[in-house]
Amino acid sequence: MSNRAAIRYAKAILESANENNTAAVLFGDMQSVYGTIEGSRELQTVLQSPVIKAEDKKEALLKIFSGQSGTTHSLIKVLVANKRTPLLGKVAKTYIDLYNEEQGIKVANVITAVPLSSELEAKVMAKIKELTGSEKVSLKSEIDPEIIGGFILRVGDIQYDASIVNQFRMLKREFKNQYN
Structure with a gap:
């Protein structure tokens, strides 16, 4: 189920990025997001934790990825609102794969x-x-x-x-x- 959800989110942001001609910029963002999450066991734990409040997760993610585009920030906010923060790394990886395939x-x-x-x-x-x-x-x-x-x-x-x-x-x- 979570993989299908990650694919849906990734396809939606790729489609949006293509419409706004920002797919390449977002590709860089997603590489950064994926690399950061994969490289930090602590961040993975925070994203998975049911104990940490959604608002705290959102605040932390927006600070960590403050240099990223508005689309990336919107994605983080949507994932937090839908209680899907553990999917952020999968969404980023799926976006990278979809973008490469498209190109x-x-x-x-x-x-x-x-x-x-x-x-x-x-x-x-x-x-x-x-x-x-x-x-x-x-x-x-x-x-x-x-x-x-x-x-x-x-x-x-x-x-x-x-x-x-x-x-x-x-x-x-x-x-x-x-x-x-």
């Missing part, structure tokens, strides 16, 4: 063992273009030392695993199959 931007998640070098980033971007056929790509990078080297790429439902740990797994499987 034809593919979001790619890449996992590497070390921070992306410009050389590896170029290889990853080339692979994304090969897999999706899209020139518009937003790249999100994550570091996981467990993969040893190479990269794991996810774009939508597509996953491409060029990690060293995956190559070791494949080698192990080959040896098992040959000698069993």
